[in-house]
Amino acid sequence: MPLAPIVPDYQGRSVVNVIPALTSTGRPGPLGDLTQALSGASAVVLVLLDGLGALQLSERSALAPVMAGAQMQPLTSVAPSTTAAALTSLTTGVAPGEHGIVGYRFRLGTDTLQALRWSVNERDAMKAHPPDLIQRITPLLTRDGEGVPYVGDRKFAKSGFTRAHLRGATYVGISNVEELVASTVSSSQTSPFVIAYHDTIDKTAHSKGLEAHYDAALSEADGIVHQLRQQLAEDVAIVVTSDHGQVEGNPRSVSLSRSTLMLVECMSGEGRFRWLHSVPGHASDVFERVSEEARESCWVLTKRDVLDAGWLGEVDDEISDRLGDVAVIPFTDLYVADPATPKEARMKSRHGSLTEAEMMVPLIVL
Secondary structure (H helix, E strand, C coil): CCCCCCCCCCCCCEHHHHHHHHCCCCCCCCCHHHHHHCCCCCEEEEEEECCCCHHHHHHCHHHCHHHHCCECCCEECCCCCCHHHHHHHHHHCCCHHHHCCCCCEEEECCEEEECCCCEECCEECCCCCCHHHHCCCCCCCEECCEECEEEEEHHHCCCHHHHHHCCCCEEEEECCHHHHHHHHHHHHCCCCEEEEEECHHHHHHHHHCCCHHHHHHHHHHHHHHHHHHHHCCCCEEEEEECCCCCEECCCCECCCCHHHHCCEEEEEEECCEEEEEECCCCHHHHHHHHHHHCCCCEEEEEHHHHHHHCCCCCCCHHHHCCCCCEEEEECCCCECCCCCCHHHHHCCEECCCCCHHHHEECCEEC
C-alpha cells in the first residue's frame, strides 16, 4: 500500500509564505516563528538553493555544518514539486493554480510551453505567450517603488521565465560563486531585502545523481552561506530555503500499455507529475486503464480529483485548461516517460512528485 502523499501546506508551512513572513514587520502569519527569528534584523538576505531537500540536508549534515546547525522546522514545496512552479510561488506568495505556472511543461491551447526555457517545440515563445500574461500575479519584489535586488546567473537575466516570476525585481547578473557572494553583500548595503539564487545543487543532481558530486555541490553551497555570514553585517539576517528536493533517478519508466497510450493525445508536466491529455471522449477510459496499470507505483487521479484536493490551490477555468485529464504521480523511484521529451530518461535524479524527499525543503536562519 503506498504512503500518503505529502500535500502542500499553503496555509501554513509552505514556501509560498516565506517572502510574506520576511516582510511582515512583526505581524503574525503562517510562519510566525520565522518572523520572530528575524526581529531586530536591519535587512534580510534570502538564499535560494535550487534542488536542496530537507531530507537530503539531514542525511548529509556533516557536509553542511553551517546550514545543518541552523535549521528550523522544514517547509512543504508546491505541487508539482518542480522549479518553475515552486520558484514562482516563492516570489508571488500564491499557489501554482493561482499564478498559472503549473509545471515544467503545460498546455496553452494547442501548444505545450516549457516554462524554464519559455519555449514551444524548442523555439522561443515570448511573443506567442507573453510571460506577464501567462503568469498573472505581481511578484512581491518591490519595496517603496524600488525593485528587490535578485542576484543570479546573468544568462537568465532576460529570459521568459525571469520575466514571468521576477518582474519588478532588479536583476544583478553574476557568473561565478565569488561574484554571487560579492554582489549579495554589496546589494545588502543599499536594500533591506536581497535574494540570491544558486542552482548548482539541482544541476549536479540531475546530471550526476545524489552521490559524490552532489555531496561536493552541497558543501560548496554551505561554504557560500558561510562566506555570506562572515561578510554581511551582523544585523543582516540570512534565510536559506529551496524549491524542492530530489529522488534518485531510476532509468526505468512506469509501464503503460500500447492500447492505453493510443488513447492519450499528448502529455505535459514532468516525469514525476505527469499529466495525460486524453483523446477527446476517452478521459474516463484513460483514468480506468492507468489506475489499473500503474497502481503499484503511482498515485493516479483525475483532474477533478487533483483540483478538489487543493493540491494546486485555487484554480479557475483558464488555468484548469492548462492541465491534462489524468495525473500520474509516482511514489516509487520510477518516472512516466513522455515521447516528446526523450532526454528526460538521462536524468540521474528527478523531482515533481509528492514524496517526502521531493516535497520537504529546509528553512534555515543565521
